[in-house]
Amino acid sequence: MKRATCVCLGGAVTLAPFAAGVVVLCDPLRRKIGDAEFVLITTLDALPVDGVPRKFTVRADKEDAWNKFPDTAVGAIYLRRIADSKVHAFNVVCPHLGCAIEYRGEAKDYLCPCHNSTFDLETGTQSPDSPSARGLDSLETKIENGGEIWVRFQNFHTGISEKKPIV
Amino acid sequence: MKWLTDWLDDRTGYRKIVREILVENIPGGARWRYSWGSALTFAIFIQFVTGIFLWAAYSPSAQTAWESVYFIEEEMTGGWLLRGIHHYTAQVMTVLLLLHLLQVIIDGAYKAPREVNFWFGVCLLLLSLGLSLTGYLLPWDQKGYWATKVATNLAALTPGIGEPLQRLIVGGADYGHHTLTRFFALHAGVLPALLIVLIVAHIYLFRRHGITPKKPLRGPDAKFWPDQVLRELVVCLAVLAAVLALVVWKGGAELFAPADPSEHFPARPDWYFMFLFQLLKYFEGDRVLWGAFHIPGMALLLLCLMPLFGRWKIGHRFNLVMLACMLGGVAYLTVVAFQKDTEDEEYQLALKNAHRDAARIKELAKATEGIPPQGAAVLLHSDPYTQGPKIFATKCAGCHSYEGQDGTGAPLEEPSSAPDLKGVGSRAWLAGFMDPDQIETGKYFARTRFVELDEDGEKSRMVEFVHGLRDLDAEGKSQLEKIVAAVSADAELRYQAEIDARDASLIKEGTDLFFNGISGVKKACADCHGFDGEESSSKNTPDLNGWASRDWLIRFTRNPEHRDFYGAGNDRMPVFEDEKTFTDEEIALVVDWLREDWPMPGAE
Incomplete structure (x- = not known):
């Protein structure tokens, strides 16, 4: 009886401070980032008409724990003109494991320098010998005010074949 | 199950260690008065656990320390409770330190051959106070900032090495990022490591000499496990309950407005340092050294000499009287300090304004939905x-x-x-x-x-x-x-x-x-x-x-x-x-x- 009480009491007082800490440690699990919003990237004039992609920094207000950083770099995208006033956008984050892809002018494709995934210039589909489980993540775009390119910027979970936004 | 423990024992010999820990003889049977040391160890355990979890959310720099603590307090689920436990356990620990010291001296547990362990104990006391002092600054709020400034300015008065010493502690000519990184390294690295080493040595020596039984013995001897352990666990539970009660009663630990060198704040140390704060008031000009070093140093020296005096019966009595005088002095100075503050209308007004600023900055930080990168102080400056x-x-x-x-x-x-x-x-x-x-x-x-x-x-x-x-x-x-x-x-x-x-x-x-x-x-x-x-x-x-x-x-x-x-x-x-x-x-x-x-x- 005495021993059992000791074990119970000892367990309780030992676990109590851990319990208080674990609740706080798990705080990020309860947080969600807001819906992705359209961000002004550039204007149509900045994109070559021949369909060669250009890399752009995405700037937006960034919330980071207690801070809010106004108009700061939150990521990058490749933009490509596919018609006179039509563009296509890929997130630079490789869907394999999150390195940044690069456009290769000679091969006319995208390469991830980490694990050598390559992706099709137009569709973003991964080449058959790529380790990536899916093709590049395209982003919603819209043209406004006669030439402003707006992109709905968001990131996606990597390593899986499904394109699943991080929320 | 048994084969697994056998296997483990065969490889590690853990059973012998466990047996040695648990099968300690308690002459005269288990008693409540032997529990203070365990209560203290438990309080330190709480501090280590909660401290490491806080560490995972704290950011030591002049623009992020207050802000991250604010985030822990106001935004993270359960953060106020975690920080509250850490804060109030430190307070309770100070009380337990005093009780442990009293019990050791009154029961004569400091006498030969336990002198060295007594000195280890005094070092542990100083380390704990050092942890309190360094921890006080970390939230980088007005209270910690101004009170710690006083402490580091006193360090600058250390004869001979004062100014370079202060610069090393502060990490520069004035308070800033490196003050926080240094205090944090002390608070979460150096001092806890020393504390662990000393506690292990303290407990080792305690076991080597055995418990100092309170005479007359009340009954037959008992074993540490489970008789004494049960009592100690009940005391630990009481410590935990007291801490939780304090946290809930006070609504967590207070966070004042962000540190601001341009903004007056009525600097006060935490209550257990108030006697030193009061003592300093009696020494003007160059004589500040007496209040800051000589008198506390002599008291500490006397404390360390107690085991040597304790060899003689009259020495033990002398120690008891000396201890009573010291504690009486500390108590007197503490009471006077608090009384003076209560009567001081200017101080009370400043404190009221400080509380108002503290509440206001939280409102502002919430309203802006994100603190600007320059830190929260700017929110208050434009308010x-x-x-x-x-x-x-x-x-x-x-x-x-x-x-x-x-x-x-x-x-x-x-x-x-x-x-x-x-x-x-x-x-x-x-x-x-x-x-x-x-x-x-x-x-x-x-x-x-x-x-x-x-x-x-x-x-x-x-x-x-x-x-x-x-x-x-x-x-x-x-x-x-x-x-x-x-x-x-x-x-x-x-x-x-x-x-x-x-x-x-x-x-x-x-x-x-x-x-x-x-x-x-x-x-x-x-x-x-x-x-x-x-x-x-x-x-x-x-x-x-x-x-x-x-x-x-x-x-x-x-x-x-x-x-x-x-x-x-x-x-x-x-x-x-x-x-x-x-x-x-x-x-x-x-x-x-x-x-x-x-x-x-x-x-x-």
Whole structure:
């Protein structure tokens, strides 16, 4: 009886401070980032008409724990003109494991320098010998005010074949 | 199960260790009074666990320390509880340290052959106090900042090595990022590591010499497990309960406003250092060394010598008397320190303002949905609600008053010689101004040149006019009220917006009366003052277009001698535009504060 009480009491007082800490440690699990919003990237004039992609920094207000950083770099995208006033956008984050892809002018494709995934210039589909489980993540775009390119910027979970936004 | 433990024991021999830990003989049976050491160990265990979890959310730099603690407190689920436990366990630990020390000395457990272990204990006491001191700064709030400044300034007085020592501790010439990184390294790295080493040595020596039984023995010997263990666990539970009760009762640990070297704060150490704080007050000038080093050092030396005196019976008695004197002295100084603070009205006011700032900065941080990268202090710097009164007290209260005081709640040094600006622009303020019984009081024109007699034996036109309103009939009074409402509406005060909107027609009537005059009164307001789009028709007379509005007050404060205001008729109000002692930002903050126009988080 005495021993059992000791074990119970000892367990309780030992676990109590851990319990208080674990609740706080798990705080990020309860947080969600807001819906992705359209961000002004550039204007149509900045994109070559021949369909060669250009890399752009995405700037937006960034919330980071207690801070809010106004108009700061939150990521990058490749933009490509596919018609006179039509563009296509890929997130630079490789869907394999999150390195940044690069456009290769000679091969006319995208390469991830980490694990050598390559992706099709137009569709973003991964080449058959790529380790990536899916093709590049395209982003919603819209043209406004006669030439402003707006992109709905968001990131996606990597390593899986499904394109699943991080929320 | 058994094969697994056998396997493990075969490889590690853990059973022998466990047996050695648990099968300790307790002469005379288990007793509650042997539990203080375990209670302390448990408190330290809580600090390690909660401290590491806090570490996972804390960011030591001048722009992020307060902010991350704020985030732990206000945003992270359960953060206030975690920080509260860490904070109040430190307080409880201090009490337990004292009780442990008392028990060891009273029971004679410090005597030979246990001297070394007693000295280890004294080192542990100092380490714990060091942990408290370094931890106090980490939230980088006003309280920790100013109190720790005192401590590091004292370090600078250390004979011989003071200044370089201070620079090493502070990480530079002044407090900043490296003060925090260094204090954090001490608090979460160096001191805890030393603490562990010393605790292990302390417990090892304790086991080597065995428990010091309290004589006379009460019964047969018992074993540590489970008799004594049970008692110790109950004490641990009590410690935990006391800490939790404190956290819930106090609503967590307080977080004051972010550290600000430009902002006065009544620096006080935590309660267990208050005796040292009080002791310092008795030593002036160079003699501060006595209060800071010599006396505490001698007390510490005496404490360390106790085991040597304790060899003799009379020595033990001497130790008991000395301990009583020391504790009596500490208790006396602590009580005096707190008593002085309770009686000190200035301190109480400063503390009240500090609590207000603390509450306000949290509101502001919440309202902005994200603290700017420069840190939370900037939010407070641009806040009329907290800055207005402080600026008013330094820049305006030489002449003006605010509800009879200096804006911060402190009394004026001299009677005011300019209007009281509480509620300026409001109907009540203006109605009082137009009251013959009030115009010459300290609330308005007392001690101004407007109430002095000129060569014709007359006061200023305005004062004479107000006196002419003394015998208004009921209709005249109602007309005056309408004028007051009309002029006050131009102030566009936020807190008056509702009644201004409601009384639109009354205000319209008041505007007409401004030009046509009150029945039975010779002059109309418009005979001198401008209003409703018309300019002033008389020189040196304030234009009342937009009277007491934000823009009007700012322009007025910048230059009261402008022709829109008093012109050459200005009394002693400085032209701040020229003097440059009162920046435009400061003027705007004071004006917004006077107009009670500040963001009201939650109210919108």
